Amino acid sequence: MVVLVTYGSTGGGTAEIAGWIAEEMRNTGLEVRLSPAADVSNVERCDALVLGSAVYAAGWHPDVRRFVRRHAGAFAGKPVWLFSSGPLDTSADDGPLTPGHHAQEASHELHAREHVTFGGRMTAEARGWLGFLARRMARTGQAGDFRNPQRVRAWAREIAAQIRAASPA
């Protein structure tokens, strides 16, 4: 049983969330492949998918959208979970948020079991164009790290339990 955990991330915040998910699932004994969506070419050996994206201007990362277009067919009949990482406030932890349109499309195409939204991270230390925006956002109090590792890890353990229940070793 191989679980692919893959993601699109510009500033590294979503990549780290994917890493927490992979670590938590590995701790339950599952075999996990962790990779940026842009680097995934072959998904043949993958039996389950966790796909996540950073949200910019209400949209999913282009690498994740491309992944869905290329690989949706390969995951037909396999369990799929989706997550978005975006809000720079605590709203994601306060209750379920309506998925953005790319997340909704992906849920439909991949017949995903669930989509969840986790808080995002935007700090003034970000580099390049992101850093420029982040410093501007920080001045207006919009920056910070609103990711919740405990919630992410608990979600990963729930998924792992579902996968293991469906395919006892």
Ligand SMILES: Cc1cc2nc3c(=O)[nH]c(=O)nc-3n(C[C@H](O)[C@H](O)[C@H](O)COP(=O)(O)O)c2cc1C
């Ligand atoms: C220019 C810009 C636009 C953003 N737009 C959204 C948005 O529409 N919705 C949202 O939830 N978060 C938005 N965010 C917050 C990011 O999704 C958040 O910082 C996320 O953690 C970035 O992930 P990454 O570090 O993996 O790239 C935006 C951030 C920036 C800098």
